[in-house]
Amino acid sequence: MSLWIMNASVWNEERSELERKHVRIEEGVIASIVNGSESVDAGGSETIDADGKLLSPGFIDMHVHLRDPGFEYKEDIESGSRSAAKGGFTTIACMPNTRPVTDTAETVRYIVDKARDQAIVKVLPYAAITKSELGRELTDFASLKEAGAIGFTDDGVGVQNAQMMKDAMALAQSLDMPVIAHCEDDSLVKGAWATEGEFSRKHGMKGIPNESEAIHVGRDVLLAEATGVHYHVCHVSTEQSVRLIRLAKQVGIRVTAEVCPHHLLLSDEDIPGLNDANWKMNPPLRSPRDVQAVIEALEDGTLDMIVTDHAPHSAEEKARGVDLAPFGIVGFETAFPLLYTKFVETGRWTLGFLLQRMTSDPARVFRLNSGRLEVGAPADLTIVDLTSERAVDPTSFLSKGTNTPFGGWSLKGWPIATIVDGKLVWSE
Numbered sequence: 001m002s003l004w005i006m007n008a009s010v011w012n013e014e015r016s017e018l019e020r021k022h023v024r025i026e027e028g029v030i031a032s033i034v035n036g037s038e039s040v041d042a043g044g045s046e047t048i049d050a051d052g053k054l055l056s057p058g059f060i061d062m063h064v065h066l067r068d069p070g071f072e073y074k075e076d077i078e079s080g081s082r083s084a085a086k087g088g089f090t091t092i093a094c095m096p097n098t099r100p101v102t103d104t105a106e107t108v109r110y111i112v113d114k115a116r117d118q119a120i121v122k123v124l125p126y127a128a129i130t131k132s133e134l135g136r137e138l139t140d141f142a143s144l145k146e147a148g149a150i151g152f153t154d155d156g157v158g159v160q161n162a163q164m165m166k167d168a169m170a171l172a173q174s175l176d177m178p179v180i181a182h183c184e185d186d187s188l189v190k191g192a193w194a195t196e197g198e199f200s201r202k203h204g205m206k207g208i209p210n211e212s213e214a215i216h217v218g219r220d221v222l223l224a225e226a227t228g229v230h231y232h233v234c235h236v237s238t239e240q241s242v243r244l245i246r247l248a249k250q251v252g253i254r255v256t257a258e259v260c261p262h263h264l265l266l267s268d269e270d271i272p273g274l275n276d277a278n279w280k281m282n283p284p285l286r287s288p289r290d291v292q293a294v295i296e297a298l299e300d301g302t303l304d305m306i307v308t309d310h311a312p313h314s315a316e317e318k319a320r321g322v323d324l325a326p327f328g329i330v331g332f333e334t335a336f337p338l339l340y341t342k343f344v345e346t347g348r349w350t351l352g353f354l355l356q357r358m359t360s361d362p363a364r365v366f367r368l369n370s371g372r373l374e375v376g377a378p379a380d381l382t383i384v385d386l387t388s389e390r391a392v393d394p395t396s397f398l399s400k401g402t403n404t405p406f407g408g409w410s411l412k413g414w415p416i417a418t419i420v421d422g423k424l425v426w427s428e
């Protein structure tokens with residue numbers, strides 16, 4: 001059975017403009033793309049009229065927390081996948097800071113199996129670098145890979161011991177697998193939740209210094225050089241990290257990196273006060289100068305991709321107050337509208353640039369077969385309404401988490417339909 005998506009606006013990178021196309025899908029694969037001026041005979045096949053809306057490769061998010069197993073009250077594989085689909089994502093890679101930590105083949109298989117049965121988007125699991133993410137003993141990389149893990153990371157915490165990280169990289173390299181790092185030196189972060197800067201000074205609080213992130217980036221690019229591994233830096237937030245990644249890339253070290261919407265859009269000076277833990281995330285919101293640095297780094301390719309770091313927590317946990325609440329904000333259902341409205345509508349980026357950083361760039365870095373709208377590619381697609389303006393309403397999220405600092409923001413660029421392997425999995 002074939003499916004036609006008629007009257008879609010598809011981005012043409014060479015001409016830097018949208019073009020009207022009809023797209024035919026057969027057996028979950030893009031079978032043909034014809035000019036919108038041509039009449040097609042869709043007789044007998046299913047059709048979706050995109051009515052001039054944007055048709056993009058489905059978004060790819062290589063850093064998300066689905067909380068399953070163990071923290072299903074925050075999110076689970078099913079709810080997280082529905083939230084992702086509503087945000088236009090068709091492939092998501094989930095972090096191993098679950099309970100138990102995803103540090104055995106059995107837990108990787110649990111995620112793979114549950115995702116196959118219950119997720120409406122593609123779910124790729126990461127496995128932990130160290131057992132229980134405690135930094136003491138490496139996990140069994142070969143069996144985790146065999147079970148379906150796509151990379152190794154202790155996201156949530158930094159690997160504190162350099163020798164442990166070097167051993168992890170050498171082992172990952174021998175298996176042709178990437179190491180993905182949450183960069184944070186615990187000896188420089190003690191009892192703080194906001195960045196060391198304007199906000200922390202104003203409130204007489206201890207802050208998290210920029211070096212706590214960059215010191216791991218610096219250490220790890222040297223270890224990546226020594227081991228030859230593909231090393232990927234999580235949620236880059238500081239000017240210093242950017243500088244080190246840029247330098248490492250210049251000398252040919254195999255390093256890639258990601259940045260989150262909130263670090264591109266918000267600084268510590270935007271935090272409204274001490275009453276709302278939805279402004280608490282790790283890394284923290286940094287200075288306006290850091291925000292400019294990560295934007296420029298994304299633009300020049302020092303940072304390769306945008307990820308959400310979707311990190312749902314319960315309302316009760318976030319209500320414990322800024323000191324006690326857990327770090328993290330949800331991301332799926334606001335990412336594209338935020339970036340489209342604040343960077344594309346304003347004329348700073350082309351639509352093509354934003355789409356690349358959310359589709360083909362993550363696909364290239366992690367060697368995925370998706371992320372392109374081409375004949376022969378998997379029909380993982382997103383239809384987006386670029387014109388209707390709507391306010392962010394956390395109560396309407398499909399995620400179990402409503403922890404976002406973006407509630408009430410008026411945005412354009414809302415996904416309206418999501419297609420995975422040629423199947424309509426979500427629509428408004």
Ligand SMILES: NC(=O)N[C@@H](CC(=O)O)C(=O)O
Pocket residue numbers: 065097155156157182280281282283309311312326327328329
């Ligand atoms: N980003 C966050 O603030 N929190 C993440 C952990 C992480 O990504 O480091 C979480 O698991 O809640």
Ligand SMILES: [Zn+2]
Pocket residue numbers: 155156157182234235282283
């Ligand atoms: Zn992290």
Ligand SMILES: [Zn+2]
Pocket residue numbers: 063064065095155156309311
């Ligand atoms: Zn994370």
